[in-house]
Amino acid sequence: MKCFIAFSAALLLCSCAAPQSTKLSETVNHENPSENTPEIPAIFSVPPKGTDLLISYDAYTAYRDKYQSATGAKSFAQAPSGAWGYVTKRDTQTIANSDALAICEQHNKKFSDAFPCKLVNVAGEWVNKGNEAETILASLPKFTPANPIDLKLLRSNVQADLNNKNYNLALAKRIWFHRHALSINEHYSAVRTSYGLSAWAELGDLYPPAKTLMRYATNHLKQTLLENPKNKFEEMLEYRSLNNALHRADNTYELFLWLDKNHPDVASANFHLFREALTERQAFQLYSKYTKPQIDYADLVSGYLHSINAIESKGLQAQEKIDKIRLFHNNRFIYDVSRLVAILAINNRTDEAELIVKKAQLELPSQEFTNSLIRALDGELPKAVY
Secondary structure: OOOOOOOOOOOOOOOOOOOOOOOOOEEEEOOOHHHOOOOOOHHHOOOOOHHHHOOOHHHHHHHHHHHOOOOOEEEEEEOOOOOEEEEEEEOOHHHHHHHHHHHHHHOOOOOOOOOOOEEEEEOOEEOOOOOHHHHHHHHOOEEEEOOOOOHHHHHHHHHHHHHOOOHHHHHHHHHHHHHHHHHHOHHHHHHHHOHHHHHHHHHHHHOHHHHHHHHHHHHHHHHHHHHOOOOOHHHHHHHHHHHHHOOOHHHHHHHHHHHHHHOHHHHHHOHHHHHHHHHHOOOHHHHHHHOOHHHHHHHHHHHHHHHHHHHHHHOOOOHHHHHHHHHHHHHHHHHHHHHHHHHHHHOOOHHHHHHHHHHHHHHOOOHHHHHHHHHHHOOOOOOOOO
């Protein structure tokens, strides 16, 4: 079950707090960042290499499908913002380098002064950039929330930093939340991998170094999983969530392909984490290989009923809000079940699909649901609702 918690209120920035104050303060060290020599956290210790250097899926496909096999003088440039550009078949390597940077900068005008384009591949060879995370972390102010730590106050506090364009402080807080939230409250797992990562990615759209650190965290998890994927559910969940926030579900899909080939038992045990990535890549045969229709359907029903019962038992304030949340869960259930039926139909598992349709119509009597299931039996995938 996914849990989403709304954050509110704000942390106050205080250079010193009066002893009698009941307001939550935070410790921020504003000393010259260049004088800091912070230890690099493990999650930022693995620099991306090779194609992992490419930020966007579009950049990756351009490299894979066009640049990689091209001959002659060629270069590929990229900015921390994700802007990119490449050239091939130039007269000289110097011209190729210059042209690639110029094309990249055409798409990087917002950040060209502070975060310009750089060459990432020259003549087919990847450029070693070292550990960029180390430089970024050294530039951030040291941040520690004062006791008692209230995680709910971090959201509006970071939002205030964003409004004031104090991006490096916002990033310092975002990193602190990601690294320490679970040690403060173990129930923040879902918040950390949903709101926490989406907010981090939003910061990255305004301040590219934040996106760079997210990519380092993703790369560290990838290395961890490739070394030994067994009993790594939390790591897989976080890896998937980071890729979703970075719009790189293709990396999640590639991990599942590797698991399918090298650790099919792990692929089976964690299949539910990869359903979206497999659907997006239209890997329907692979999806069918691991789905267990009756068990998967039972899990969908259990999750749906739990969510509906939670709405009714908590006594939420406004009926309009209750109806909105119930509609979300109804639509999610319709989508998930219809997708399962459609993929079974696509793989000629018609009898199993029809059995689920009969059960599902009893669970949620709805003409909209019935119509979706009929289309699914014809192999038509439903439109995603989230």
